[in-house]
Amino acid sequence: MDKNENDQRIDRFLKKYLAKAPQGTIYKFLRKKRIKLNNKKAKPEDMIFEGDTIKFYLADETLDSFIPDMEIVKGSVKLDIIYEDENIILINKPKGILSHPVNKDYGDNIVDSMVSYLIAKGDYVPRIEKTFTPSICNRLDRNTSGIIIGAKNYEALKDINEAIKNRDIKKYYKCMVKGRVDKDILLGGYLLKNEEKNKVKIYSEEMEGTKEVKTSIKVLDKNNDFSLLEIDLITGRTHQIRAHLSSIGHPIVGDGKYGDGKINEFFKKKYRLESQFLHAYKICFNGLTKLDYLNGREFEAMSPAIFYNIEKEWF
Structure with a gap:
């Protein structure tokens, strides 16, 4: 397991990795030791950590039938990046652009464009990752512009989501x-x-x-x-x-x-x-544990030109 599979229940990992398998089948495989954690029988609630090994005692065709094909949609939005490090990326979303794909808007949104950008940089390699895809931690309405937080790895996603939930960010x-x-x-x-x-x-x-x-x-x-x-x-x-x-x-x-x-x-x-x-x-940013180097830091996103011009004229 690598850092993007760290610190989660094995059954939750398997439900993502074997996304085409019925839930009952996954629990059956664990019960019958067809799936082992560190060469031992695993219970659904057992935690997995970076460096652990999971072995499948299944026919290749059976395993392949349960693992979904990873579809990567090429994003079409040119990203306005405010800040980026090895864990997060802050993007200034333009108005008129969706945060997430909806219906026929695949590619024309921040999520798909961020993933495409990270693939091109080599920060995200889909064929290596088992269950994690870079994701955003907050959403904005289509016609609201401003800062979107993107998480490059599972630990960052968990840490930021927890801080948002606790209203620390x-x-x-x-x-x-x-x-x-x-x-x-x-x-x-x-x-x-x-x-x-x-x-x-x-x-x-x-x-x-x-x-x-x-x-x-x-x-x-x-x-x-x-x-x-x-x-x-x-x-x-x-x-x-x-x-x-x-x-x-x-x-x-x-x-x-x-x-x-x-x-x-x-x-x-x-x-x-x-x-x-x-x-x-x-x-x-505040309340972060894994990303504590961000605590106390502030970031601002430049307003759209039309807002700047209106504000300048009226105030």
């Missing part, structure tokens, strides 16, 4: 909203998602199906017509920032789903703004 957004916001605010509420319409609504009280949301707002600049805000997304729900700001009468400029139609039309005609003025511009 802080992600900050910049947006321009309708109206004057005079002071910093901590917004609370409850979000309900309409799956059919892919739209959410914020309520002041808990209801069936709602999830609690918290959004921290810091005023960066303001005038009588608009405000420039920094958003600390304390809880990360679908469309949370957009819906929360709209619910208090300060929708994001350019937001076609939750915004002000007249304002959107004005910015579309004058600046050709086709989507919400929302950018995930800063990330602060």
